[in-house]
Amino acid sequence: MRISREEILCVAMNHPRRARLAWLGWRGGRTLLVAALLLAPTFAQKVGEEASPVDPLPQDSGTAGLAQTLRRLQTTARLLQIDAHPDDEDGGMLTLESRGKGATVTLLTLNRGEGGQNKTGSNLFDELGVLRTLEVLAADRYYGIDQRFTRVADFGFSKNPEETFQKWQGHDIALADIVRVIRTFRPDVLVARFSGTERDGHGHHQASSILTQEAFRAAADPHRFPEQMKEGLLPWQAQKLYIGNVCSFFAQTCSDKDYTLKLNTGEVDPLLGMSYLQFAIEGLRHQQSQGLSGISLPSGPRYTFYRLVDSALPPTTNKDGHEENFFDRIDTSLPGLASRLGEDEKKVPGLRGALAEIADHVKAATAASEKDPSGAVGLIYAALDGLRSARNGVEKSDVSRAAKEGLLEVLDEKQQQAETAFNLAMGVFFKVTVAQADSPQRNLPREKDALTVVSPGQKFVVVLTLHNGSKYPLTVQDVKLNGLDGWFAHYDLAGAPIPSGQESSFDFQVQVPAKTEYTRPYWHRADPERQSVNTVDREEYATLPLPPAALDVHADYFISPHTHEDLSIFGSSMKHPGQPNVGAEVHAPVVVPFLDDSGVKQKRTLAVAPEFSVMLEPGEQVIPVENGSATSVKVQVSCNLTGAPKGKLRLEAPLRWKVEPAEFPVTLTRRGDAQDFQFKVSPSGRKEHRAQIRAVLEAGEKEYSEGYSVVTRQDIGTFYYYQPALQRVSMVGVKVPKGLKVGYIMGAGDDIPTVLQQIGTDVTLIPAEKLADEDLSGFGTVVLGIRAYDTQKEVAANNKKLLDYVSNGGTLVVQYNTGVADFNNGHFTPYPAQLSRARVSVEEALVEILTPEDSLLHDPNQITARDFDGWVQERGLYFMDQWDEHFKPVLACNDPGEQPQKGGLLVAQYGKGRYIYTGYAFFRQLPAGVPGAIRLYVNLLSSGHEGSN
Numbered sequence: 001m002r003i004s005r006e007e008i009l010c011v012a013m014n015h016p017r018r019a020r021l022a023w024l025g026w027r028g029g030r031t032l033l034v035a036a037l038l039l040a041p042t043f044a045q046k047v048g049e050e051a052s053p054v055d056p057l058p059q060d061s062g063t064a065g066l067a068q069t070l071r072r073l074q075t076t077a078r079l080l081q082i083d084a085h086p087d088d089e090d091g092g093m094l095t096l097e098s099r100g101k102g103a104t105v106t107l108l109t110l111n112r113g114e115g116g117q118n119k120t121g122s123n124l125f126d127e128l129g130v131l132r133t134l135e136v137l138a139a140d141r142y143y144g145i146d147q148r149f150t151r152v153a154d155f156g157f158s159k160n161p162e163e164t165f166q167k168w169q170g171h172d173i174a175l176a177d178i179v180r181v182i183r184t185f186r187p188d189v190l191v192a193r194f195s196g197t198e199r200d201g202h203g204h205h206q207a208s209s210i211l212t213q214e215a216f217r218a219a220a221d222p223h224r225f226p227e228q229m230k231e232g233l234l235p236w237q238a239q240k241l242y243i244g245n246v247c248s249f250f251a252q253t254c255s256d257k258d259y260t261l262k263l264n265t266g267e268v269d270p271l272l273g274m275s276y277l278q279f280a281i282e283g284l285r286h287q288q289s290q291g292l293s294g295i296s297l298p299s300g301p302r303y304t305f306y307r308l309v310d311s312a313l314p315p316t317t318n319k320d321g322h323e324e325n326f327f328d329r330i331d332t333s334l335p336g337l338a339s340r341l342g343e344d345e346k347k348v349p350g351l352r353g354a355l356a357e358i359a360d361h362v363k364a365a366t367a368a369s370e371k372d373p374s375g376a377v378g379l380i381y382a383a384l385d386g387l388r389s390a391r392n393g394v395e396k397s398d399v400s401r402a403a404k405e406g407l408l409e410v411l412d413e414k415q416q417q418a419e420t421a422f423n424l425a426m427g428v429f430f431k432v433t434v435a436q437a438d439s440p441q442r443n444l445p446r447e448k449d450a451l452t453v454v455s456p457g458q459k460f461v462v463v464l465t466l467h468n469g470s471k472y473p474l475t476v477q478d479v480k481l482n483g484l485d486g487w488f489a490h491y492d493l494a495g496a497p498i499p500s501g502q503e504s505s506f507d508f509q510v511q512v513p514a515k516t517e518y519t520r521p522y523w524h525r526a527d528p529e530r531q532s533v534n535t536v537d538r539e540e541y542a543t544l545p546l547p548p549a550a551l552d553v554h555a556d557y558f559i560s561p562h563t564h565e566d567l568s569i570f571g572s573s574m575k576h577p578g579q580p581n582v583g584a585e586v587h588a589p590v591v592v593p594f595l596d597d598s599g600v601k602q603k604r605t606l607a608v609a610p611e612f613s614v615m616l617e618p619g620e621q622v623i624p625v626e627n628g629s630a631t632s633v634k635v636q637v638s639c640n641l642t643g644a645p646k647g648k649l650r651l652e653a654p655l656r657w658k659v660e661p662a663e664f665p666v667t668l669t670r671r672g673d674a675q676d677f678q679f680k681v682s683p684s685g686r687k688e689h690r691a692q693i694r695a696v697l698e699a700g701e702k703e704y705s706e707g708y709s710v711v712t713r714q715d716i717g718t719f720y721y722y723q724p725a726l727q728r729v730s731m732v733g734v735k736v737p738k739g740l741k742v743g744y745i746m747g748a749g750d751d752i753p754t755v756l757q758q759i760g761t762d763v764t765l766i767p768a769e770k771l772a773d774e775d776l777s778g779f780g781t782v783v784l785g786i787r788a789y790d791t792q793k794e795v796a797a798n799n800k801k802l803l804d805y806v807s808n809g810g811t812l813v814v815q816y817n818t819g820v821a822d823f824n825n826g827h828f829t830p831y832p833a834q835l836s837r838a839r840v841s842v843e844e845a846l847v848e849i850l851t852p853e854d855s856l857l858h859d860p861n862q863i864t865a866r867d868f869d870g871w872v873q874e875r876g877l878y879f880m881d882q883w884d885e886h887f888k889p890v891l892a893c894n895d896p897g898e899q900p901q902k903g904g905l906l907v908a909q910y911g912k913g914r915y916i917y918t919g920y921a922f923f924r925q926l927p928a929g930v931p932g933a934i935r936l937y938v939n940l941l942s943s944g945h946e947g948s949n
Contacts, residue, residue, distance in 0.1 A: 052603045053717045054591050057141055059099075059279075064271045066373050066424040068099060068144070070366045073383065073417050074359070076410050077103035077332040080185055080238070082178065082212040083193035084204035085113045085154060086136035087290045090193055090244060091143050091280030092265030093304050097326065098144035100269055100276055104413060105145040108181050108543075109136065110174055110208050114528070115154035115873060117818070119291040119791070122749030124924070125528035127711065127721045128289065129153070130521060133545050134716040135287040142283025148185075148543045150177035151523060155532040156873040157841045158203030159895055161196075161210055167532040168207070175211050175218065176228075181543050182219035183233040186406055189326045190216050190238040191306065195245045209243055216241040216310055234402050239330050241310040259305035261323050266302035277302045286715055334359040334414070340407055344399040351390060358386040365421070373425045374471065378569035380425050381582060384418040387411060419584045427469020430586035432553045433593055434606055435461040435507065444601060448672060450594035452718075453609045455641040456514045462590060464553060465505040466498060473497035478556040481510060484517045484548065484608075510551075512608060519550050519607035520708065520722045529872040529928045546719055549589040550608045558583035596714070604718045611641040612668070614649075614725040615707035616695045620751075622758045622929050623683055625733045630658075630682040631758075633727060635695045636707070637675055639668035647699030649677055654691045656684035666697060688733045688931055695725035730929025735860040736760045737942050743779035745771060745795060747788030747815070750923040752937075759934065761941070768792035771801070781811040781941045786923045789828060790819040799828050806830065807911030811944040816878040816919045829917065830910040834882035838901050839919070840875035840893050847875070848892040848900065856890060856907060856939050859946040863939060867932025876920040879903035886910075891920075907943065914944035 060068065079097055083089050089107055098105040114129030123131065133149070140147050152168045168174055182190070194200040196209030218224040220237035229235075242261065247254035254262065265277040272279045278297050285293050306326075308317065316329040331339060338345050338352035345351065365379035391411040394404060423429065436445050444450075454460055462481065468474045475497045481489040491508060498504045522541040523534040536542050559570075559582045570582050590606040615636045623631055635649060650663040660680040668675060681693065697704040705725045712718035736759050743766045744753045756763045766774055766782075771794050776782055782805060788795045795802075806812045807830075817823045823835045847868040849857060857863040868875075875893050880903030883889075889902040904919045918940065925933030 053138060053141075053715065054589065054603045054605055059272055060144075062424070063369070063373055066369055066376070066421055067271050067366070068102075069417055069421040069424060070362060070369060070376075070380075071099075071102040072104070073102070073362045073414060073421065074334070074366070075102045075332045076334065076337055076414075077101065077189075077327050077330070078185065078187045078410075079103050079105045079189045079191060079326060080108060080182065080187035081105070081191040081193055082108045082110070082208055082215075084110050084202065084208040085116070086132045086139075087113070087284065087287050087292065088193055088205065088208075089136075089139075089143070090304055091139065091284055092277035092302060093191075093263055093306075094143040094145050095280040095283075096263060096265050096267070096276040099272065099279070100267070101325075103327075103332075105143070106148060106181070106185050106187070107136075107140065107143070107145050108148045108150070108178060110150045110204065110211075111152050111154040112149060113154050113290075115156040116290070117748070117787075118289050119748055119787070120289045122751055126521075126525060127709070130711045130719055130721050131289055132287070134711065134713075134719055135289060137545055138286035138716040139280075139283035142279055147545045148181050149545055150174045150543065151534045151536050152177075153525065153528075153532050153534055154204065157839060157877070159841055160203045161206040162203075163842065164203040164207040169533055171211060171214065173533055174207075175214055176225050177543055178211055178215040179219045179225050180228060180233070182215060182238065183228060183236045184543075186236050186409060188239050188330050188332070190241045191326070192241070192243045193245065195243050200245055205245075209245075213241065213243070213309065234405060236406075237312050239312050240308060240316070240326070242306040242326065243309050244304070244306050246307045247305040254303075254305050256320055256322070258307065260308040260317060260321060261306045261326065263304050263306075264301055265304055266300050268299065275299060275302070288713070288715075334362075337407060337410060341399055341403050344397075344403055347399050348393055348397045351393060354386055354390050354393075358383045358390070361386065365425075369425065374427075377422070377425045377470070380418060380422045381570055381584075384415065384422055384584070387415040387418055391415060422584050423586060426472075426584075427467075428474065428557065428584075428586060429467050429469075430553075430555060430588045431465040431467070432588045432590045433463050433465075434590060435463050436592075436594075444593055444595045447594050447596055447602070450592050450604075451671075452592045452594070452604045453519075453607045453640055453720075454512050455609060455611045456512050456516050457611075458641055459509060459511045462508045462510050462551075462553070463505055464508065464555065465503055466555065466557060466586065467503040468498045468500060470559075471500050472559045473499055474557045474559060476504070476506070476555055476557050479506070479508075480554045481508065481551060482554065483513075483551040485513070485515065487513050487516050487551065516550075516608050517547075518609055518708075518722075519547070519720050521719075522547050524722075529924070550606055552587060552589045554585055554587040556583055556585050600714075602714065604712070607718075607720060609640055609708060609720065610704060610706075611639065611644045611702075612647070612697055612699060612704040613638045613640065613707040614695050614697050614704050615709075615723075616693070616725045616727045618751075618754055618758075619723065619727060620755070620927050620929055621693075621727050621729045622755050622926075622934060623729060623731050624736065624759050625686050625688055625731050626735065630680050633679045633681050633693060635677045635679065635725070637666055637668065637677065637697060638707075639673045640671055642669065642671045644669060645700035647697050647704075649695065649697045651679050651681070652694040652696060653681060654684070654693075657691075658682040658684075666699065683729070683731060685731075687731065689731050690929065691729045691731070693727040693729060728929065730931065730934075732759070732929065732931040732934050734759055734931070734935050734938055736938055737860055737945065740780045740942060740945055741778060742941055743774075743776065743782045745782065745784050745788055745792070747785035747795075747817075748791045750786050751927040752783075752785070752923060755926040755929075755934065756937075756941075759938070761938070768794040771795065771798045776801070776805045776810065777808070779810065780945050781813060781943075783813045783941070784815060786815045787817050787819075788815070789817045789823055789826065796826055796828070799826070803830050803910065803915075806913035806915050809912035809944075811914045811916065811941070813916045813918065813940050815922065816876070818878060820878070829908075830915050831884035831886040831908055832882075833880050833884060833887060833906065833917070835878060836881035836903070838879040838881050838903065839877035840879075840895050840901055840904070841877075842895050843871040843874050845875050845893045845895060849890070850892055850902065851888060851890050854888075854890060854907070855946045856943045859939065860942055861935035861939055863932070863936055867935055869932060870930050871921075871925055871933060872928045872930065873924050874921050876901075876904045876918075879919040880906055880917060884908075887917075916940055916943060 097103045112129035113132040192209040192212035194205040194209040335356045361383040365376040369376035479491040522538040525531045647666040887906040887908045890905040892900040892902045
């Protein structure tokens with residue numbers, strides 16, 4: 001029995017025991033993500049009822065944030081976990097190690113989940129990858145960790161690592177990026193999320209663990225990926241390597257031989273107000289495109305298990321083969337840093353003693369802050385001052401480069417943490433906003449009017465506000481505005497001190513340099529439907545989740561002491577009362593406040609975009625060869641800069657294609673202006689082939705031939721997805737019935753209706769909420785979009801109406817659903833049939849025609865074996881595995897080494913009409929312009945109406 005994670009999530013809320021049994025039957029390997037498991041609603045926050053994505057979480061602010069930061073200052077532990085997709089991560093463990101134990105933790109996810117299905121909309125492939133990047137970054141805020149990615153892409157479900165490595169062009173592309181992250185992050189411990197065995201299910205899961213185990217030793221070998229050595233990276237040997245997914249997530253006990261480490265992620269942390277796993281699930285809920293927005297978890301012990309499989313240390317386990325901690329036998333104390341120098345420690349005299357003194361200051365500050373955060377100010381500053389001195393001593397020493405770089409990285413990190421703790425204890429924070437036409441403090445603009453995006457050459461005003469929550473007057477003296485590509489401005493302020501309990505603002509006019517980089521992904525795929533490895537356009541950003549912020553601001557502030565009591569608080573750091581000589585740095589990205597359409601205040605990080613965005617719609621066009629008539633191409637041009645130059649818009653089409661008119665004049669002079677331009681395009685030739693049309697805008701001395709869309713949601717950050725102003729045209733030989741009217745009820749969202757309209761099908765979209773009152777008798781065929789029963793409760797509620805429609809002579813085409821248990825329990829089919837998770841992931845898999853005589857394969861299009869050539873990503877998913885004799889299987893196919901799957905296309909006569917279930921991935925094939933899939937889909941729509949057109 002194979003049960004989906006969606007089934008667990010759907011069932012578990014009301015049936016915990018069934019969820020437990022369901023989990024035991026599911027071997028997909030994504031264990032943490034269904035921490036919903038035993039499930040009951042708790043005090044979990046609702047999505048959207050929290051700080052803005054650009055603001056710190058409440059747990060990272062005030063006294064809780066101070067306590068968390070001091071916890072981090074007490075350890076040098078560094079851990080790197082590696083998984084395959086966003087939502088694979090063991091968030092409970094990551095949160096325990098990062099927030100609970102203070103370790104510096106990074107998550108390396110091999111791909112961005114761009115090959116999955118989107119449960120929140122129709123955006124797929126690379127735009128989905130951007131969305132899931134933002135979602136996992138929102139989750140990471142809760143885990144308290146950093147994020148990295150490799151350049152391999154999610155090409156869809158894979159049943160084994162062999163296929164995965166074949167698609168990823170072998171081991172080395174992904175392995176090189178993993179090694180790069182290890183050499184730059186320098187973890188003490190490497191943790192694979194999965195086991196690297198069939199237990200993991202998904203081939204990507206298995207591959208992630210296999211690569212992690214290879215990388216453990218490869219990162220320390222200077223002969224592996226030597227090009228990284230030329231860039232300045234150095235080999236790094238992590239101390240220990242663990243693998244996960246060694247015991248069932250539900251197990252409260254596990255065989256001693258199967259695990260080395262057992263961690264209780266159900267332990268409650270008072271600083272979080274809940275357990276580590278519960279807090280992690282608060283983050284996981286932001287991954288809404290994965291269908292995880294509604295999960296929660298009751299309190300109680302929850303265990304996660306890992307097994308030690310390699311180590312550069314002497315034995316670290318006890319007599320039972322177990323450990324207490326990932327960092328057993330690794331000295332993660334501050335004084336322990338000196339040990340990393342080995343014989344070179346004598347070249348930095350006093351380092352160990354200085355680090356021990358810093359550790360004492362941190363310990364004392366932790367105790368003091370529990371009573372009053374302000375009482376820890378002097379102790380934290382002493383630690384900060386000590387770290388600065390220790391760093392200078394190491395930097396000036398002549399210890400080996402490898403030892404020096406490793407030590408300096410940790411000292412830099414600790415110095416930054418000490419500065420954060422100092423600011424929190426002082427009650428000092430920094431805000432940087434873009435001034436709008438109205439005062440940003442009063443009349444916030446609506447989103448369409450907010451200056452969220454600026455363009456090269458544009459001038460705007462940045463408002464810096466420093467809040468002084470301390471009892472000392474502060475002076476801001478040095479402000480730096482840092483942008484991409486050398487965009488930099490420096491201001492030396494000599495303003496009056498900011499009194500205690502007050503704040504001051506400073507305005508700066510900024511102009512975007514002419515050649516500033518746009519806020520865009522640094523990676524791309526020219527053909528997302530078929531390529532499985534991304535091209536990295538800016539290697540300096542490789543492995544980052546997103547490029548750095550377009551503009552951020554750093555400011556130095558100083559305390560202006562006035563009494564000798566201040567001297568006693570800050571000790572030797574303050575030598576001259578009345579002079580500003582004790583200080584720290586604050587920094588923040590530039591954000592833009594605005595009101596959304598609901599009137600809710602939002603913030604968005606400032607971005608840079610071109611003066612014009614050129615979007616060619618639709619991005620895919622299917623033109624029937626038999627038709628041969630002209631088609632319409634719409635180009636939308638939007639302007640982002642007031643005063644932009646006038647221009648001319650043209651289309652570049654294949655040779656001998658006719659485009660009318662030759663060009664359009666474009667006059668958009670104000671930011672926010674947009675205009676649609678309609679071209680008439682007449683193809684040449686009557687052969688089935690693929691071509692491209694490109695839109696080009698000439699304005700000023702530049703050409704613009706790409707556009708961008710905003711990827712965001714209220715609960716996550718914002719980024720911008722760019723795509724070339726291209727239309728990929730598929731000339732397809734397809735016959736479309738003339739008199740057939742089709743009603744299409746959307747599910748989760750797909751682009752199939754657009755393609756049907758392009759080829760001349762009479763399609764009407766029927767809103768699911770109007771299904772109860774809709775007269776279906778006027779439609780020859782009704783189609784349920786992908787996951788319609790999963791996402792549209794009205795479809796399930798009106799299933800009898802749909803079946804009556806079939807009985808009265810209509811054709812109903814039902815596409816795949818993922819809620820296997822709900823679908824089967826709903827008995828939605830006219831005769832008994834059992835939906836399963838069976839799928840065929842190899843898109844080239846041979847397809848056998850089981851019923852060659854069936855008119856579905858002949859009318860109106862003749863379907864042959866060649867119609868299954870050129871499919872993308874997969875054959876199909878969620879096939880039926882059992883069915884009543886009334887159903888007739890039409891096709892069969894299978895992945896290598898498996899038995900033929902016949903439940904991907906079932907047809908049954910029901911009353912006067914036809915019921916068709918299909919799990920074949922038409923939602924991917926039709927938008928990709930796959931000719932055979934288009935012909936077959938048209939035949940499905942025509943089934944039951946043969947000879948009537």
